[in-house]
Amino acid sequence: MNPVQNILSSLASGTVEIVDLTAPLSAETPTLVLPDPFSNLIDFSLEEVSAYNEPGPFWKHHNIHTGEHIGTHIDAPVHWISGREGKDVSQIEPARLVGPAVVLDFSTEAGADPDFLIDIPHLVAWQEEHGSFPANAWLLFRTGWDQYGHSQEAFLNLDGNGSHTPGFTAECSKWIAEELEISGIGVETVGIDAGNAVALDPPFPMHHFLLGADKYGITSLKNLAKLPTHGSMVVVAPMPIVGGTGAPTRVLALVQKNDS
Template sequence: MSVLSALLDAARSGSVRVVDLTTPLQASTPILELPEPFGQTARFELEEISRYDDRGPAWYWNNIRTGEHTGTHLDAPNHWITGRDGLDVAQAPMSTLVAPVAVIDMTAQVEADADHLLQIGDVRAWEAEHGPLPDGGWLLLRTGWAARGEDEAAFANADENGPHTPGVAPDCARWLARETPVAGLGVETVGTDAGQAPNLEPAFPCHSELMGAGKWGLTSLRNLDALPATGAVLVVCPLPIVGGSGSPARVLALVEA
């Protein structure tokens, strides 16, 4: 039996589960909102072209309008100024789009502190238990934040000081970008950086460090609680937008039962 036939049989039998990690795209899907005077991304919109009517008697279809960074999406290196000469989303390597994952569970810490930041020591402790981070793979941060995904206010968790969402400490972002073999970082929040990232030193360390190192980001992931710490395979399917800085993506995980 070929490898692909074996994989199909495993998926059909349930010995390999396909887990959807994607936030559905709709008008209510939470988006990143920047303070004035910065430009804003568009919310997801469906514009009906026809629906079995005079505009098209036998078919239903829509135009869509959305930003590249809406819902579950892939950040390309050229999304940030530090990676401005890097790859665009259409150039994402297949070895990055289909790759192994490591999942670090920060749920308990985030329940106690919404502004919790991943530290180098946390990753070192994870490696001591589970082995090294996967070469060319993804580091996914499970925080429990996806449970807020149907409530935009709870998902943003903002007050007069801005959003309060978990993320990665600046020195840890630098270390992940420069000294680990991972190809990218995935999170359950609206962006790879913490809500208070503008106040960190440097500001927006995940975007600056990871994209400056040619690495990738995934955001607004769901169902990370269905993944083991190691052993799953991520399948990321962005639109190949030529020159694009990112794209909404369907993200799946293959997990052995």
């Protein structure tokens, strides 16, 4: 069999299973809230056009109203000022959207400190234990934050001092962007930066460095606990919006089934 037939055969036999890493998208999906004077995107909503009635007797359909960066979504380079001359979401090459998935588990650290920041030594230590990150990989960072996806309040974890969600140091963001031959990163939080990343230098460093280096970020992932540390494949499928700075995205992982 050729390689594609091998994959199809493995899916048919159940030795490879598909894990959906995408958060369902609805009007209740937690979304980013920027403070004044910044403007926020609209939340997701459906507008009924017909429902087997006079406007459409044999069908039901809706208009969709949503911001680009709502729910599980991808950030394209043009989303950030550092990538303003880069690709929009429709221009991301398909080969960059399918690749090895590497899961790095920082759920214990984030559980102890919601402001936990991943730093370069954490990733160096991971590679010393597990090996180098493969080319074209997607680094998926598990923090356990998907457990809060049912609640806007818990997901954003806001108080008078800002939003308290885990992320990355500025140094680590720069290192990932400039030193690793990966396609992008994925997180379980509402954005690819920490909740209080505005206070870092530069502000929102993962956005600044990653998107400026023609790499991509996906947010609001779930089910990372169902993936092995390495050995699975991820498929990132955004809407190819021409001129889009991002798009709602279906993210799937192909995982060898463990019968033990």
